[in-house]
Amino acid sequence: MDMATKMKAQKRESGTPNSALTELRSKGNVPGIVYGYQAETTPLTVSEIDLIKTLRESGRNGVINLDLDGTKYNVVLSDYQMDALKGNFKHVDFLAINMSDELEIAVTVHTVGEAAGEKENGIVNQPNREVHIKVKPSEIPDSLDVDVSKLEIGDHLSVGDIRDTVSFEILDEDDFLLVSVTAPRTQEEIDELEETPETEGAEPEVVGSDEESDSEKEA
Incomplete structure (x- = not known):
């Protein structure tokens, strides 16, 4: 990729309460963090529309030129969480990278x-x-x-x-x-x-929650 796709983000306060995160998502934004090469771990928000558009242009593993309130990083999407019911992004992790090093x-x-x-x-x-x-x-x-x-x-x-x-x-x-x-x-x-009977008295499967809090994510 000769040119990284550009996207803007805004800093947010660390330890944002869940109620504020819910409101943030309801307005079409996605909370996340950036960390890695020459970047302190910083909480941020991005527009979900911009995020989806950027990923369509760059691909899942494409390099993104992230403008975080004027500070620019070359990043890749290292991890993300989706809302299982609504199908939208809940949280994104961006890894800042050195374009000269292998990844x-x-x-x-x-x-x-x-x-x-x-x-x-x-x-x-x-x-x-x-x-x-x-x-x-x-x-x-x-x-x-x-x-x-x-x-x-x-x-x-x-x-x-x-x-x-x-x-x-x-x-x-x-x-x-x-x-x-x-x-x-x-x-x-x-x-x-088809004839194999279901196991009787089996313990119910415990499924991990999709509602991992950002405080846990950023810890």
Whole structure:
């Protein structure tokens, strides 16, 4: 990426109470923080409209030129929280980076083509949808594209199979599985799954709350 996408942000007080954060979000803003290279950890807010527009332009891993009340940082979106019900951003973390240093970052694995095994009703599985890479900020790819067109039933694709085909370093091990093609389930297997009774007396699953407070986030 030759030029970083620009976005503005405003500082906010540390330890903002939840009631103020709720009001802030209701006005179309997203609380967050910036930290990292030549940046003290600073609470901030950004317009959600600007954030969505910026991410569409730069991509999930793109470099953003963040103007924080006149102080500019080159940043990437390192983490974020979404409201599970409303589908909007609740919190964003920006990591300030040195454009001359390589960065360790996760990128999405994107399959290209139709696996040969699919023509025989094979099932394409993606057990790992991200890989971790080390790359200069200006060379971060939007995704890691892997061609699956030659995969037959029983075949698989791991990091070791593609490591030499990319221009950046992949940090995951060679046996880190990306894609596999398995045989379709038989009718007997399907019948067995349907006949398996639910476990009685099982403890209810505890699901983590999406309402993590900013005080916890910034601690």
